[in-house]
Amino acid sequence: MTRGKSHDRPATPVRMCVICRGRFAKSDLTRHVPAAGVGAGLLPDPRAAMPGRGHYLCANPECAEKFLKYSGRPRRRRGGQGE
Numbered sequence: 707m708t709r710g711k712s713h714d715r716p717a718t719p720v721r722m723c724v725i726c727r728g729r730f731a732k733s734d735l736t737r738h739v740p741a742a743g744v745g746a747g748l749l750p751d752p753r754a755a756m757p758g759r760g761h762y763l764c765a766n767p768e769c770a771e772k773f774l775k776y777s778g779r780p781r782r783r784r785g786g787q788g789e
């Protein structure tokens with residue numbers, strides 16, 4: 707049987723969970739963006755309408771728990787504005 711490469715998958719946007727680094731469909735992840743102000747943590751952005759670098763969190767409860775620490779820990783700001 708020669709099916710060749712007929713992997714016709716729908717082009718689902720995939721993002722990586724910042725905690726477990728697993729890859730998930732974007733629709734399964736919650737986007738968070740840095741809040742204004744240093745050390746203000748990350749804000750959920752369900753509508754993906756806010757500017758800033760997106761941090762995606764999967765639906766795993768363990769990740770949600772770790773994400774609290776992750777987002778609560780202020781990081782040293784690096785110069786420049788990356789995507």
Ligand SMILES: [Zn+2]
Nearest residue numbers: 723726764769
């Ligand atoms: Zn995760």
